[in-house]
Amino acid sequence: MTASTGKTAVTPDTHTTPPARFSHGVRKGNILQVAGQVGFLPHVEGQPPTPAGPTLREQTQQTLENVRSVLEAGGAGWDDVMMIRVYLTDTAHFAEMNDIYNTYFEEQGLKEAPAARTTVYVGLPAGLLIEIDALAVLG
């Protein structure tokens, strides 16, 4: 945190160091922004970032867990999330992603839809099938 700005960088221990000067999350006041997360497994010292697996299922579950880690490191949880942005690479993945997404939030014990959401189809680095970021408002 910088005293001057009141802004706190949020970086879970499990996460790889970002590949540039940005943070996995930033909190200021009651707003917490989670940076784009992908399906990388928890960081292992000396190893490059490694996806949880090649499948949409593995990557979606891991990506959601990575978003959750940032939320929790920032003092928030899924209940605080206002917006989830989902980036897929293939429109054919939409139905399956929704299944995995619904099951994930059911297992998190959330009674309600956690947030608003936008899903669009973009390019991602080779091997990555999904990226998710989130905006949370606490309190």
Added chain:
Amino acid sequence: MTASTGKTAVTPDTHTTPPARFSHGVRKGNILQVAGQVGFLPHVEGQPPTPAGPTLREQTQQTLENVRSVLEAGGAGWDDVMMIRVYLTDTAHFAEMNDIYNTYFEEQGLKEAPAARTTVYVGLPAGLLIEIDALAVLG
């Protein structure tokens, strides 16, 4: 609304049920986030979501109306919108979308530009030419 989080799901009667566990809009305090809207006509019981038509004009007008419905169901209006994200599928649609967009806001009686905006070109499900989401700050 959940008493615990102060977050309210916003779902206009006209809207189709989202295809997964998310809300068309979420309000918490003075922040209202509108999920990605497309050019679907108002929901008719027992029928699948149907675009307003195949053209950019039809879909852009309907999409903007769908955003407006969520804003209004959440107690807000275009005047409260800070950011509009426009997703098109083809750079050749930019000029025409802007024409439709400008006319729409003129007809809404807005004297000023309603918000900041980002337009990018992505993939969308077959038949859909535009998607729009919005962030509003009330009060």
Added chain:
Amino acid sequence: MTASTGKTAVTPDTHTTPPARFSHGVRKGNILQVAGQVGFLPHVEGQPPTPAGPTLREQTQQTLENVRSVLEAGGAGWDDVMMIRVYLTDTAHFAEMNDIYNTYFEEQGLKEAPAARTTVYVGLPAGLLIEIDALAVLG
């Protein structure tokens, strides 16, 4: 500013008039949203928008400067930025963009990562290689 909404349009003198009814930036209360910026040089009366150059380096530097101009016109700076959205057109540009990005923020004298960030790969108008928008929370 409209007295009714408390929303202020932010438009640096250096910027071209937006191609539709939107603002380069909007501030309301302590929130400042910067619209998608590209690598256009400062506006010259009577001339169409002109990119700083054909290269990723030129466009990234100019785009970041254009975001900064909007932040400053809105009473903010990089320290206030919570989220930076980077849109590239080619995954092969990621490493070089990060280099330019890191150097830029080092030269701005920022000790910390300025914000959370999401980078995705989309289509942009011909000749443009990067677009960036930003959300700032002041105070």
